[in-house]
Amino acid sequence: MSLAPAHVAGVGMVRFGRYPAEVTLERMAVGAARSALADAGADLGAVDALHVGHVFGGPVAGQRIAAQLGLDGRPVSNHENYCASGATAVREAWVALAAGLHDVVLVIGVEKMTDRVSGGVRPDPGDLDAAVGYVMAAGHAMSARRYMADHGATREQIAAVAVKNHAHSVHNPYAQYQRPVALHEVLAARPIAEPLGLLDCSPISDGAAAVLLCSPAGLRRLGIEGPVPRVLAVGLVSGAVQTGTGDLNAEDVSHRAGEEAWKLSGVGPADVDLVEMHDCFTIAEIVRMEGLGLVPRGQGAAWTADGRTSLGGRLPVNPSGGLLSRGHPVGATGAAQVCELTWQLRGTAGGRQVEGARTGLAYCKGGTVNGTDGGSVTTVVMAR
């Protein structure tokens, strides 16, 4: 079964970062939305529906945004899948277009974190993991320690993910950090959850990203001619309850998300030219790429240190700078990844352009549930 692709008529972002209180969630969302509409040359009147991905935005954040943007009265839906919220909003827009329900859907991913999240994001307070002291960094730290023991990887190789992504971010005007970081800085950073330090962790961020998705009829409505990048499919899976004492880094949930992506899009892993990967922590980029089957098991750390996932390498990962450098306003990240893939597939990514990019994959993994290998995982497949 495959649904018709969604055409990306326009994308827009506000730079991710830390903004004062007066830069509200609504204001950032409106800014990103207007950029995406301008990018498409579209008026608000052409938009059939609004999908908003967010986690901490409070009740009917999407409708609050619509009332400030000028989309009041339209169908508005809010989508929460923790860090995969933005990508889930994209998925539901793709489904609505394929179903023939709408022809032009605006998707906004947005989060205002700096005034409501401190000390890192956490699972739901009722989750058993929260009761024993789990924080996200701790889960990834345990993943990293086991990965090093099982595969002979080094701390330096894992830290190389941060060095690589920060080097990429220098070329991304929307990134929270646009500066290179040296390996010794990553290794010497304040410890957060050993062996991971501050620079192994994505930051707390504010920001918004917007994507205007269309059916062929929607493209005609907007007067857009010629090919535009397409969302071929969006895979979505959930973590499964684990039993036994197997590989802590098996990432079966990532494997299943990859299989969904290939099945729904008709694209195979060998076709992927670049990946926007949910590197909420350095080690996460490594084990998730392996779970997808895009990097051989146990070799992701060495691949990173050898430059194979850098711009110009065999399979560039996170040319945008990733979450580590672009920032991670959790609900916005999935939409920001789609913005990045769109620019890459248009060939307009400037200093971070992946040469000849034809097919891209964007992966998000959101949340944790006690006893499972993850909350939600999305895989967006896009083609030129």
Next chain:
Amino acid sequence: MSPPQTAARARPFRDGLLRLDPPRLLGSHCPACGTTAFPSRTFCPRCRAGDGLVETELGVEGRVHSFTVVRQAPPGVEVPYVLAQVDLPADDVRLMARVVGVAPEEVVLDMPVTLELAPFGTAEDGTVLLGHRFTAAAEVAR
């Protein structure tokens, strides 16, 4: 003389998770495929059987499969502390728990640990809410 604090009433911090005397974690065992799950579930996560599951006490001896020393936590949580993925070989179960009884820098992979109870909070009526953690086995602690 006031009675010692240990005389206070206590109960598991979550129903069905553990027994207090002797301290034991409670899981669900599937007779159909032999899989034990913790915490207890109403279905077997491995063979998906939906009935016939029985409550079972888990073994108290564990091994540290992986661990971290948490140095930054949300406000109100004291750091540092050791959080671990603990394997219970007798039941083929892995769970997450804190590890105590050993300095953070002394924790190593595969270290033997033993279940113990610890206060996780206090109920409104003053009852102590007990939860699970692991402590370094005697030969390590010495």
